[in-house]
Amino acid sequence: VATNHPEEADICLQSIEEILGATVSDLYEDEEPVEGIDPEIRGALLEVAIVRAQLAIGRMDIPEALKLCSLVLANLEADRDQPHIFNIAGDSLTIVNFIMGMVHKFMGDLSAAEREFSEAASLGSKLGNMHIVAISFGHLANLQTTQGRLSEAIHTCKHGLQVVQEMGGRLTPMSGLLQVELGGLMYERNEIDAAVHHLQGGIASAKPWNHWETYLPGYVNLTRLRAGLGDWGAAFAAIDELAELAQNSTQPFMTYVEALRARLWVMLGEVDQATRWAQTAGLTVDDEINIMQEGLYFILARVRILQGEYDQAAGIIARLLESAEAGTRWGQVIELFVIQTLLLDAQDQQDEALEALSRALTLAEPGGYVRVFIDEGERMARLLYRTAENGVTPAYTGMLLAAFEGPAQEQPPASMEVIPSSSDADTPAGIVEPLSEREIEVLSCIADGLSNREIALQLTISLTTVKTHTRNIYRKLDVNSRTQAVAKGKFVGIL
Secondary structure (H helix, E strand, C coil): CCCCCHHHHHHHHHHHHHHHCCCHHHHEECCEECCCCCHHHHHHHHHHHHHHHHHHHHCCCHHHHHHHHHHHHHHHCCCCCCCCCCCCHHHHHHHHHHHHHHHHHHHCCHHHHHHHHHHHHHHHHHHCCHHHHHHHHHHHHHHHHHCCCHHHHHHHHHHHHHHHHHHHCCCCCCHHHHHHHHHHHHHHCCCHHHHHHHHHHHHHHHHHHCCHHHHHHHHHHHHHHHHHCCCHHHHHHHHHHHHHHHHCCCCCCHHHHHHHHHHHHHHCCCHHHHHHHHHHCCCCCCCCCCHHHHHHHHHHHHHHHHHCCHHHHHHHHHHHHHHHHHCCCHHHHHHHHHHHHHHHHHCCCHHHHHHHHHHHHHHHHHHCCCHHHHCCCHHHHHHHHHHHHCCCCHHHHHHHHHHCCCCCCCCCCCCCCCCECCCCCCCECCCCCCCCHHHHHHHHHHHCCCCHHHHHHHHCCCHHHHHHHHHHHHHHHCCCCHHHHHHHHHHHCCC
């Protein structure tokens, strides 16, 4: 089970039942525990039931996992002191707590899931089970991230890694989940170096056990990071590596691999490639959306926007929003408002787009979200300028605009107020030297989206002169692109 070989695990369980001369089904009748079974046989069968519950979770069979866990809990009370094949009863209870956490998570009851994962981590720590501690803390952090509680999730990851290290003097392969969750959080906060360190370390930790609970979030976040930095070759290479791992798995992970690839096609504006995925994914607007597959529909909504199928995109977003808000999955709500912003902008509904963006910013500010906005590129920068002009979360919006220049510093700007430098009261802080009047005119044209040729015609200057002014603007603002130049100009008050 730990190394992702479910079919082989099931064969082993059948062999154990043959040796015992009894099966798990002998433990209950009409969903009630059967009395009179030899305690040692009962203890062994309970452990078989626990492993079967783990396998059920792996194939997303929630009713079966719930039934088996209920059976185990009912029988553990009677045989709490009986040894099982591999675990003592206390260890078995810890694993049941973890599985029940997964059951509640997949059913959308995040509060109940949090209680179960916390209990599993606590019991596992007392009993010295570093593996269950690592994986429980990892899923607990994931829940907190889903709910938009980024600071708590970061604390949970760091605390979990410390506890595991102190327990065993080393990390377990299951610690990989903690590492990649932390890496994803660091990326969202725009702390790039830390994100790369934790994501690569977590994936490496998971490989000895072929641990897919780590692989999926690890490669998703690594792909997102590479794409966010504009390194498309590395982003597609990460997906290819995940695809190779998925081919050796009996689980249907290729669905998620291809969806991740489609997300990159959307970011690159490759309509044909994205459409091809949508046609083969088997997803429709009218589907009953399973909470475990919601991420696929986030991507489908983006594909429909790219295709110009705005009504379909709006329908998907509305249904996802209703579900996410009802389930208090505020991290998902933030992303959905961002997608809705882009949809409304594409439809030229500017007031409605800014309203959706304002709602996203209000929810995101306490958690310190960054990349969920700036990964959307120049369109989002333009909308953030408009939002800043309207006075919505000005300090936070200013920090996001500054983040378009590159990774955030340890202390992001506290506000958008322009502060003169000590050396030159006429030069805003962060500017190498003042821009000339003509350079400001060129920068304004860039902010309006004009090409170099259009700028030359509007200002009645040569194309070569436009390029020279643009190079000077980049140098004086200490930026590398049009988007960064406009963001810097807005932030320091030039525009």
